[in-house]
Amino acid sequence: DSDDIIVIPISQKYLKADSEKMCIEIISLAFYPEAEVMSDENIKQVYVEYKFYDIPLSETETPISLRKPRAGEEIHFHFSKVIDLDPLEQKGRRQFLFTMLNGEDPDQGHLKFTVVSEPMDDENKECQEVGYAYLELWQILESGRDILQEELDIVSPEDQVTPIGRLKISLQAAAALHAIYKEMTEDLFL
Amino acid sequence: SCARDSGAVFTFGKTRLAENIPSKFWFKNDVPIYLSCGDEHTALITGNNKLYMFGSNNWGQLGLGSKSAVYRPICVKALKSEKVKLAACGRNHTLVSTAEGGNVYATGGNNEGQLGLGDTEERNSFHLISFFTSRHKIKQLSAGANISAALTEDGELFMWGDNSEGQIGLNSISNVYVPRQVTVGKPISWISCGYYHSAFVTMEGKLYTFGEPECGKLGLPSEQLINHRKPQLVSGISEKVIQVACGGGHTVVLTEKAVYTFGQGRFGQLGLGSFIFQAPEPAILEHVKDQKIRHISCGENHTALITDVGHMYTFGDGRHGKLGLGLENFTNQFVPTLCSHFSKFIIHLVACGGCHMLIFAIPRR
Ligand SMILES: [Mg+2]
Ligand SMILES: [Mg+2]
Numbered sequence: 001d002s003d004d005i006i007v008i009p010i011s012q013k014y015l016k017a018d019s020e021k022m023c024i025e026i027i028s029l030a031f032y033p034e035a036e037v038m039s040d041e042n043i044k045q046v047y048v049e050y051k052f053y054d055i056p057l058s059e060t061e062t063p064i065s066l067r068k069p070r071a072g073e074e075i076h077f078h079f080s081k082v083i084d085l086d087p088l089e090q091k092g093r094r095q096f097l098f099t100m101l102n103g104e105d106p107d108q109g110h111l112k113f114t115v116v117s118e119p120m121d122d123e124n125k126e127c128q129e130v131g132y133a134y135l136e137l138w139q140i141l142e143s144g145r146d147i148l149q150e151e152l153d154i155v156s157p158e159d160q161v162t163p164i165g166r167l168k169i170s171l172q173a174a175a176a177l178h179a180i181y182k183e184m185t186e187d188l189f190l
Numbered sequence: 191s192c193a194r195d196s197g198a199v200f201t202f203g204k205t206r207l208a209e210n211i212p213s214k215f216w217f218k219n220d221v222p223i224y225l226s227c228g229d230e231h232t233a234l235i236t237g238n239n240k241l242y243m244f245g246s247n248n249w250g251q252l253g254l255g256s257k258s259a260v261y262r263p264i265c266v267k268a269l270k271s272e273k274v275k276l277a278a279c280g281r282n283h284t285l286v287s288t289a290e291g292g293n294v295y296a297t298g299g300n301n302e303g304q305l306g307l308g309d310t311e312e313r314n315s316f317h318l319i320s321f322f323t324s325r326h327k328i329k330q331l332s333a334g335a336n337i338s339a340a341l342t343e344d345g346e347l348f349m350w351g352d353n354s355e356g357q358i359g360l361n362s363i364s365n366v367y368v369p370r371q372v373t374v375g376k377p378i379s380w381i382s383c384g385y386y387h388s389a390f391v392t393m394e395g396k397l398y399t400f401g402e403p404e405c406g407k408l409g410l411p412s413e414q415l416i417n418h419r420k421p422q423l424v425s426g427i428s429e430k431v432i433q434v435a436c437g438g439g440h441t442v443v444l445t446e447k448a449v450y451t452f453g454q455g456r457f458g459q460l461g462l463g464s465f466i467f468q469a470p471e472p473a474i475l476e477h478v479k480d481q482k483i484r485h486i487s488c489g490e491n492h493t494a495l496i497t498d499v500g501h502m503y504t505f506g507d508g509r510h511g512k513l514g515l516g517l518e519n520f521t522n523q524f525v526p527t528l529c530s531h532f533s534k535f536i537i538h539l540v541a542c543g544g545c546h547m548l549i550f551a552i553p554r555r
Contacts, residue, residue, distance in 0.1 A: 067465040
């Protein structure tokens with residue numbers, strides 16, 4: 001009877017090997033109750049963004065802002081994006097990641113996440129960066145393991161050191177980073 | 191036959207079908223008439239009254255005589271001689287009922303007596319619940335986390351399983367291993383079991399809730415929550431209620447005029463916007479007030495609405511693509527969002543589970 005059913009994937013695109021893509025998920029965030037962002041009434045809603053090489057910023061920011069969390073509350077984005085790292089079509093992205101693995105990028109091998117305060121629709125104000133969180137890529141290559149549901153410190157933009165909250169993210173890139181590193185370092189010996 | 195004209199079932203999220211890649215399937219000589227998604231498994235009934243199951247099976251919830259997971263729909267041969275009519279998939283168990291004989295069968299986990307067989311032994315094939323005889327014409331089945339319900343055509347409701355939080359409405363009784371009638375003295379027209387709470391609608395259009403009182407999912411004022419172990423009238427809705435759907439921590443209600451949501455909403459499953467993550471009492475879903483909603487469905491953390499012209503809106507947890515709004519990049523949705531990929535289809539059926547969703551859709555002419 002099961003031969004009476006035809007099952008097909010909606011698209012072949014999603015059969016791409018793990019070593020030819022990476023997936024970044026911005027999961028959730030919370031602020032520490034004593035952080036200035038909590039008592040600042042001008043900050044009402046926030047979103048999170050990161051920058052990745054040639055990908056437009058509109059594609060690497062959470063599609064929505066969420067109400068600033070209350071003390072003890074987390075806000076949940078579950079914003080995940082797959083980044084294509086095809087060896088033939090995405091040489092630029094692969095080179096960029098290799099540069100990061102060598103710590104030679106502006107953020108010294110870290111993927112930088114920015115928490116941004118968005119003004120309400122009727123407010124005539126600009127967005128304002130309220131915190132940064134950094135994820136080091138080398139550890140993924142070193143451990144061979146993806147980063148799953150890890151909490152990063154969010155630090156204040158003023159001194160880049162004072163922790164003001166936590167950002168939970170996942171980054172599935174171990175297979176791709178391994179393949180890229182191998183490809184780029186093998187080239188050095190040719 | 192081909193999906194082009196007679197439609198197809200589309201799958202989203204972690205269905206366990208085809209390694210969780212969004213897929214579609216159709217029958218060569220049959221058509222789906224009923225879908226039910228549990229926490230990690232799925233039941234499908236066809237026009238020829240055959241039952242197909244797939245998904246996780248570690249409790250025997252697929253009723254196939256084993257505990258191996260199944261990655262494509264398999265027909266339950268043991269029920270082939272019966273005309274299967276309804277199915278309900280819970281967290282780790284499954285109920286089905288048949289036409290004509292009026293039999294009700296159960297399979298899967300049974301720690302709290304949710305199979306209704308008089309004991310707490312798990313089963314991995316469908317067993318007849320002897321309580322139900324041909325005089326019970328079953329209109330609806332529902333299954334939650336260790337709870338079960340069957341509603342008859344003449345408005346009698348029977349529930350069984352875990353009553354530790356009053357989620358089967360039997361007050362101070364703890365577990366019940368065989369079906370027991372739950373009544374408020376009026377005929378009932380609709381039942382829904384969430385994971386830890388339940389709700390029903392009477393034929394005159396009143397809504398009752400019971401079960402775990404936390405997070406506002408019962409939609410009752412705080413002074414009433416102490417009586418959460420008995421069905422209580424939700425007075426926050428005045429017009430006639432038609433359907434109710436209970437998820438993991440939220441409740442969605444369809445009335446003749448509007449859709450209401452209440453309970454836990456931190457992933458957007460209440461659809462009340464990006465500033466509201468919880469509602470203790472029914473709140474109108476303003477976003478769809480100009481739509482005529484025909485059917486509502488709740489998974490553990492998400493919600494689906496079907497309109498009278500077969501469009502679908504989804505909201506809540508976007509993980510793994512269960513909202514059907516995209517194939518690769520996902521996000522939580524905090525307002526009802528039109529599934530525009532299916533604008534050229536009429537969506538006839540939807541079922542929402544723990545981390546997946548299925549629809550049956552036919553191309554518009
Ligand atoms: Mg369910
Ligand atoms: Mg689950």
